[in-house]
Amino acid sequence: QSALTQPASVSGSPGQSITISCTGTSSDVGGNNYVSWYQQHPGKVPKLMIYGVSNRPSGVSNRFSGSKSGNTASLTISGLQAEDEADYYCSSYTSSSTVVFGGGTKVTVL
Amino acid sequence: QVTLRESGPALVKPTQTLTLTCTFSGFSLSTSGMCVSWIRQPPGKALEWLALIDWDYDKYYSTSLKTRLTISKDTSKNQVVLTMTDMDPVDTATYYCARLKMTTRDFDIWGQGTMVTVSS
Numbered sequence: 001q002s003a004l005t006q007p008a009s010v011s012g013s014p015g016q017s018i019t020i021s022c023t024g025t026s027s028d029v030g031g032n033n034y035v036s037w038y039q040q041h042p043g044k045v046p047k048l049m050i051y052g053v054s055n056r057p058s059g060v061s062n063r064f065s066g067s068k069s070g071n072t073a074s075l076t077i078s079g080l081q082a083e084d085e086a087d088y089y090c091s092s093y094t095s096s097s098t099v100v101f102g103g104g105t106k107v108t109v110l
Numbered sequence: 111q112v113t114l115r116e117s118g119p120a121l122v123k124p125t126q127t128l129t130l131t132c133t134f135s136g137f138s139l140s141t142s143g144m145c146v147s148w149i150r151q152p153p154g155k156a157l158e159w160l161a162l163i164d165w166d167y168d169k170y171y172s173t174s175l176k177t178r179l180t181i182s183k184d185t186s187k188n189q190v191v192l193t194m195t196d197m198d199p200v201d202t203a204t205y206y207c208a209r210l211k212m213t214t215r216d217f218d219i220w221g222q223g224t225m226v227t228v229s230s
């Protein structure tokens with residue numbers, strides 16, 4: 001049950017698009033469609049942004065989108081805004097009925 | 111409205127056992143498909159999944175911590191309890207409980223978290 005692999009940091013200018021990758025194995029990311037993404041601002045509780053690989057909960061901006069190819073899932077933020085600056089974590093349900101998180105990615109808006 | 115709230119000691123000594131309680135409302139843990147999980151986050155570090163209990167009393171644990179963890183529920187009280195034995199300073203973290211639904215298998219609602227420091 002190793003952590004999913006995410007880049008430590010990603011940055012972009014306002015208005016740009018950025019993509020965060022999340023790489024796992026065939027036992028987690030590649031083996032089901034239960035990948036989710038969470039946004040966490042400093043000192044705050046994680047917030048669900050994407051579930052089921054590409055679905056947005058009610059109230060989440062459509063600037064956030066998710067996808068998956070093989071063992072790698074991705075979160076794309078389009079039209080980057082200052083308020084998007086936060087840590088982002090991917091998560092996947094596994095074939096062992098456990099859950100694994102990624103190491104987190106710090107998004108910086110330049 | 112679904113809410114979860116963690117409670118427990120803010121400070122524990124090394125080798126002691128930590129007991130945390132998650133009290134929730136707005137859903138029932140006896141409803142098919144409902145689960146509650148514990149997740150922790152050391153200061154400045156990533157989220158780490160710990161354990162999950164489902165509506166049918168099935169329990170699942172982090173492979174690396176399973177020998178130290180026990181999760182249980184009291185459906186009548188709407189509570190889930192996590193115990194972690196042999197606490198160490200590296201276990202210092204904010205501990206969250208969160209709801210997971212088997213239909214989507216994501217953590218849609220989180221508690222505010224409780225900070226636990228392990229120090230003598």
